[in-house]
Amino acid sequence: MSITPEFQFSQSSLHDYEECVRRFQLRYIDRLAWPAAEVQPALEHERYIQQGETFHRLVQQHILGIPADEIVVRGDELRSWWQNYLAYPPANLPMTRFPEILLSAKIAGHHLVAKYDLLAIEAGQRAVIVDWKTTRKRPKTQWLTRNIQTRVYRYVLVRSGVMGHAFIPEQVEMVYWFANAPTEPEILPYTVAQFQDDEAYLMRLIEQIKGQTEFPKTEHEGICRFCPYRGLCGRAEKAGTVEDMIDWLERDEDVFTLLNTKLEMEF
Numbered sequence: 277m278s279i280t281p282e283f284q285f286s287q288s289s290l291h292d293y294e295e296c297v298r299r300f301q302l303r304y305i306d307r308l309a310w311p312a313a314e315v316q317p318a319l320e321h322e323r324y325i326q327q328g329e330t331f332h333r334l335v336q337q338h339i340l341g342i343p344a345d346e347i348v349v350r351g352d353e354l355r356s357w358w359q360n361y362l363a364y365p366p367a368n369l370p371m372t373r374f375p376e377i378l379l380s381a382k383i384a385g386h387h388l389v390a391k392y393d394l395l396a397i398e399a400g401q402r403a404v405i406v407d408w409k410t411t412r413k414r415p416k417t418q419w420l421t422r423n424i425q426t427r428v429y430r431y432v433l434v435r436s437g438v439m440g441h442a443f444i445p446e447q448v449e450m451v452y453w454f455a456n457a458p459t460e461p462e463i464l465p466y467t468v469a470q471f472q473d474d475e476a477y478l479m480r481l482i483e484q485i486k487g488q489t490e491f492p493k494t495e496h497e498g499i500c501r502f503c504p505y506r507g508l509c510g511r512a513e514k515a516g517t518v519e520d521m522i523d524w525l526e527r528d529e530d531v532f533t534l535l536n537t538k539l540e541m542e543f
């Protein structure tokens with residue numbers, strides 16, 4: 277079984293493919309839900325995920341015009357993130373703002389979709405992509421630059437424009453804002469050369485997926501501890517703990533990528 281012409285790619289599906297071809301097949305072709313907890317203790321992990329979702333919702337409400345003092349925030353960690361957002365928001369954003377907006381561009385015969393936390397634009401001048409990150413560890417610049425999310429988000433914006441406004445690559449930048457490190461946002465400008473490189477890479481990746489006839493398991497078995505399909509694959513009987521994951525994040529960029537992607541999917 278392979279990709280249908282209607283299949284829509286996203287940064288999440290492309291990243292799953294980069295991490296493990298087998299997981300891409302299970303999640304996006306077979307559409308198989310598998311109930312294994314991704315990390316232990318599951319409840320703590322679940323709480324953290326929900327808290328991240330709540331933070332995104334609070335910020336969206338605020339951007340849509342609800343005054344900060346009318347927004348109710350519960351819980352110490354969430355309140356700390358919220359106070360960080362109010363005290364150190366991304367600087368110098370254009371005033372026309374679109375929270376939670378979906379854009380799409382056609383590439384290699386398929387739609388590539390991107391859901392943005394926030395687009396802030398000044399018509400004909402600038403478009404700033406803001407992504408709110410609630411992960412515990414701030415990733416390195418090098419990782420953020422080559423992250424598939426960065427590639428997809430900037431590329432799709434240039435290809436599709438925003439509400440009828442077109443932007444050239446040099447007018448686009450991406451800002452990763454970190455709830456746990458609000459004074460250290462990552463600001464990634466864009467160039468024509470990067471746009472062309474992204475287009476070539478994304479086209480190559482999608483063509484490769486379309487031609488894929490076998491979907492092998494990843495060789496990096498450490499990743500399987502944090503994958504919901506590990507029971508099905510006969511990998512890593514026990515889920516990794518949240519602490520395991522954080523340890524891995526400290527020393528392994530690829531595992532950080534996995535966590536980050538998963539959070540993106542769930543937010």
Ligand code: SF4
Pocket residue numbers: 296297298299302493494499500503504505506507509511
């Ligand atoms: S358990 Fe491992 S091999 Fe199986 S889908 Fe997940 S990451 Fe891939």
